[in-house]
Amino acid sequence: MKVTVVGAGAVGASCAEYIAIKDFASEVVILDIKEGYAEGKAMDLMQTASLNGFDTKITGSTSDYSKTAGSDIAVITSGIPRKPGMTREELIGINAGIVKTVAQNLVKESPNVILIVVSNPMDTMTYLAHKVTGLPKNRIIGMGGALDSARFKYRLAEALEAPISDIDGMVIGGHSDTGMVPLASQATRNSVRVSEFISEDRLQQVVEDTKVGGATLTKLLGTSAWYAPGAAVSALVQAIACDQKKMFPCSTMLDGEYGLSDICIGVPVILGKNGIEKIVDVPLSDAEKAKMKESAEGVKKTNGLLDV
Numbered sequence: 001m002k003v004t005v006v007g008a009g010a011v012g013a014s015c016a017e018y019i020a021i022k023d024f025a026s027e028v029v030i031l032d033i034k035e036g037y038a039e040g041k042a043m044d045l046m047q048t049a050s051l052n053g054f055d056t057k058i059t060g061s062t063s064d065y066s067k068t069a070g071s072d073i074a075v076i077t078s079g080i081p082r083k084p085g086m087t088r089e090e091l092i093g094i095n096a097g098i099v100k101t102v103a104q105n106l107v108k109e110s111p112n113v114i115l116i117v118v119s120n121p122m123d124t125m126t127y128l129a130h131k132v133t134g135l136p137k138n139r140i141i142g143m144g145g146a147l148d149s150a151r152f153k154y155r156l157a158e159a160l161e162a163p164i165s166d167i168d169g170m171v172i173g174g175h176s177d178t179g180m181v182p183l184a185s186q187a188t189r190n191s192v193r194v195s196e197f198i199s200e201d202r203l204q205q206v207v208e209d210t211k212v213g214g215a216t217l218t219k220l221l222g223t224s225a226w227y228a229p230g231a232a233v234s235a236l237v238q239a240i241a242c243d244q245k246k247m248f249p250c251s252t253m254l255d256g257e258y259g260l261s262d263i264c265i266g267v268p269v270i271l272g273k274n275g276i277e278k279i280v281d282v283p284l285s286d287a288e289k290a291k292m293k294e295s296a297e298g299v300k301k302t303n304g305l306l307d308v
């Protein structure tokens with residue numbers, strides 16, 4: 001199993017580290033345009049191998065895509081992150097050009113690759129990857145909902161004063177400050193609805209904190225987050241590499257599902273060796289349906305800024 005990670009920055013390096021530590025991939029190639037940067041990150045990570053007990057071989061490349069040839073999975077994290085006060089959508093001007101070139105270069109070297117798009121604005125970058133590569137829809141996956149759901153569970157555990165392992169919950173919709181749809185009415189603590197444990201107001205606060213999870217961290221860090229994003233990407237990569245058939249909300253091209261078409265947006269999917277193996281239709285309340293529709297309108301507006 002060969003995995004390429006494009007972008008050796010904060011998220012790319014974190015994701016490569018988690019993949020290596022889990023020790024399921026034979027090879028990870030990190031690629032960046034900054035001279036020597038990916039090679040340096042790869043060497044540093046390899047020097048953790050005997051300490052962390054993994055055999056994954058990590059190598060770096062400065063813009064040489066021939067080193068990525070034959071990748072089974074490629075993760076696109078290249079591009080700029082936001083600064084405090086910015087929205088993810090504001091990154092489109094720079095990141096669209098980067099994601100377009102990177103996706104095309106990856107597919108040229110690895111025609112059977114499964115792409116995982118991370119660069120923001122992620123739903124629109126996932127849509128762009130479709131338009132510029134023409135890969136089948138099961139092989140292009142946007143990572144956002146897995147991270148947003150992890151943040152939702154963190155906030156729920158905090159509110160319920162419960163261990164996170166007791167909590168289950170999911171966030172669908174667009175990966176944006178306003179577009180996320182945390183499915184609060186369906187979240188549970190060991191099968192019991194979380195509304196049995198906290199007030200409606202507290203639950204609403206959890207929802208709002210979840211939606212601005214990325215912005216909150218950006219304000220604290222001065223740039224956007226990387227540990228949880230890296231862990232979320234590595235979980236998707238592992239589900240595909242190990243054919244786990246796990247369910248995650250991911251951004252995927254919809255063709256009528258959830259009443260939406262010609263859009264990539266977060267919905268629950270089953271991930272296995274073929275990438276997205278199934279889109280799961282979860283029954284939504286009328287309020288959740290309305291939020292999903294509004295979220296899709298936002299993503300479509302951003303897609304409209306693309307030159308495709």
Ligand SMILES: NC(=O)C1=CN([C@@H]2O[C@H](COP(=O)(O)OP(=O)(O)OC[C@H]3O[C@@H](n4cnc5c(N)ncnc54)[C@H](O)[C@@H]3O)[C@@H](O)[C@H]2O)C=CC1
Pocket residue numbers: 006007008009010011012031032033034037077078079080081082091095098101102117118119120122143144147175223224225226229
């Ligand atoms: N979808 C999600 O849930 C998340 C998305 N992100 C997004 O991921 C992206 C990366 O974030 P960070 O790693 O924090 O940024 P970073 O600035 O630390 O790293 C980005 C790297 O991309 C490289 N790069 C730029 N153009 C390139 C090109 N054409 N080819 C190869 N490499 C190139 C840069 O040299 C840099 O090393 C941002 O767009 C950010 O908004 C970040 C966190 C979560």
Ligand SMILES: O=C([O-])CC(=O)C(=O)O
Pocket residue numbers: 081082088120147175213214215217218224225229
């Ligand atoms: O907030 C950002 O810009 C980065 C991101 O997508 C996240 O951490 O959710």
